[in-house]
């Protein structure tokens with residue numbers, strides 16, 4: 001899977017920008033692919049949705065993907081996670097690439113999609129920032 005993730009390079013982006021490094025994240029039904037370790041600081045999460053469904057991406061500081069659920073049992077309790085949510089993005093339609101700028105301190109973070117049932121379906125990834 002990894003070689004596919006590296007081949008984004010649209011229009012002369014070089015892997016770094018004024019706001020820090022660029023980290024490629026890929027979402028699909030129903031998984032999230034992201035680097036396991038990234039350097040701390042400012043970065044751009046370049047999120048590509050490979051669909052076919054629309055997705056979203058939330059970034060929360062958490063030890064593992066054992067996140068609290070709402071009473072519906074289908075979505076993560078974003079209310080219960082505040083203020084540990086450090087970024088959020090709706091990816092919109094498939095094949096769309098969107099950037100999310102975040103500043104991450106060293107620690108462990110979970111990327112997840114909180115559309116109904118998607119987290120349970122496997123749309124979460126743990127990244128270590130150091």
Ligand SMILES: [Cu+2]
Nearest residue numbers: 055113115118
């Ligand atoms: Cu999703």
